Amino acid sequence: MKRFLILISLLLVLAVAAGPASAFVVTATPSTVNVNDNVSIFVSTQALAVQSACVISVDYGDASGGVVNCAAGVTCNGYLNHNYIATGNYTVTATAGAPCVLGLDMLPPSDTTNVTVTCPPLTVTTSALPDGITGRPYSAQLLASGSGIGAWKLDEGELPDGLTLTTSGQIIGTPKAVGVFDFAVSVQKSCGPDVVTAGAVLSIRVDTPATADLHISRIQLSFDNGRPETTISRNQPGLRVHADLRFDGTGLLKGYWEVDGQMLAPVNQHLTYGKSLRLTTPAAPLLPTFVEGSHRVRLVITMPENEIPFPEAIYYVTSEESAADLTPLRPVGPANYAELVYAEQDFNWEGSGAAVYLVEFYARGSEEPLAAAYTRSPTYGLPDAILKEKFQPGETYSWRVKSFDSEGTLIGISEPLFFVFQ
Known part of the structure; x- marks a missing residue:
């Protein structure tokens, strides 16, 4: 009996020394965020099951919080999402309320984790501006990184005479004087109750229309x-x-x-x-x-x-x-209804002193040209490539020629002549 009591005592000592088998924890992911970014807060009783239904309260550290409801007989795990609206270092505290009895051993009733909230960086991304021309409307947009950009302003220097900077970051107007104009601009962005500012030094060159590009x-x-x-x-x-x-x-x-x-x-x-x-x-x-x-x-x-x-x-x-008064043109060859070898052919007519001639070829019964070409001399050689693409042996075609003066006015036209390729 004495030995048994000694054994029990040793086991109790070891149990006390080892502490609880599992811990009650709270974590935040990510632990460093920007203002208004989401933070996921996880609460867990780890491997131990709660003995009765209870509530775990979570304090976000910014005068707000949430709860995780735990059911009896199961391990209690819960997620909460939170957005911090101001910069700072926050301590998140999760507290197990009565009647939470976690396992056979009493676990620590609360746990904490830290969250750091910062402002996202703000940078002016416009590094150069287009040149301006006196008398020509000008427009350029200044740009900065991120969303929720606030008002732009001119800090130092001067814009070219005739240009203004709007609070939305547009440089607009009509330049009036030539030169190179250097100036500094800045833009603000709200970050919760804080304000972030970024700036840049820029320049605009203004030329006269005579020296500008077309x-x-x-x-x-x-x-x-x-x-x-x-x-x-x-x-x-x-x-x-x-x-x-x-x-x-x-x-x-x-x-x-x-x-x-x-x-x-x-x-x-x-x-x-x-x-x-x-x-x-x-x-x-x-x-x-x-x-x-x-x-x-x-x-x-x-x-x-x-x-x-x-x-x-x-x-x-x-x-x-068209009913224009046209001079008849006289074709020379091939003769009307000529039978031609299926090969390159020359079509000739008497010159009339025209600046240019238009030769048109038609399939029989068609009112739209099958092929057409301009030439300055009273002859046209039908290329082999056009012949093979547009014309077929055994089919009947017609051709005619028109003449134009140097102003592009139609001054002459021939009667159509027919031919067939053998």
Whole structure:
């Protein structure tokens, strides 16, 4: 009996020395956060089951808190989410309330963990601003990292005369004087009850239009009627489109005239300082008027780069043939209803002193050209590539030629001649 009591005493000593088998804990993840970021708080009785239903209270350390409800007979684990609205160091305390009896041993009734709340860094990310031109509207947006950006202000220096800085960080206006203008700006951001400030030193260079790079500010298209749309008869001569450009600066203007998505003629012109320019579609090649329906014309500018849209001019070709007084052209060969070898062929006609000729080929019964080409001489060689792509042996085709003067006016036309490839 004495030995048994001694054994029991030793076991009690060891149990007291070892302490509880499991602990009551509270953790916070992450333990360092920015203002208004979420913190996940975890409360656990670890491996020990509570003996009866109870409540664990959690104090977030900022005069607010929450609770975790525990059911009897199971391990109690619970998550709470919290957002701190001010910077500081906070102690989170979880306390097990009565009648929480955790396991057979009394565990510590509370546990704590720490959370550090800081303000996110604020940085001005704008490092350079675009140059300005006197007399040209200017706009630039200052940028800073993060969200909830507050008011911008000018701290030191001066903006170019004619420009202002808005509280939203826009620099807008029309510069009035040339020069390089250095200045310092700052921006604020609320961080709970605190305010974070960031700043930067920037500059704007202002030049005159004469020394600035070429800049196109407007493109307006019109026909001879002064409007961007017109209706014409089939094969009506002299159709032209005009492009009125507003620009400043000096530089190379490059682009092309486009009809129905296909390039008609290139544009390549060096512009010196001015305000306006009129470009006109060339006399050759002419705007096509031999296909009925709507056609769209654009002046596409590839240099300088610009953000303005390219407007369209639209002309509608009716089925009525133009009644212009035309000089007959006399084809020389091949003869009418000639049977030709299926190979490259020359088509000839008597010259009339025209600036350019248009040769058109038609499939039998079709009113739209199968193929067409411009030439300055009274002859045209049908290339083998076009022959193989457009023409078939045994089929009947027709051809005719039109002549145009240096202004692009239709002055002559031949009767159609028929031929067949063997």
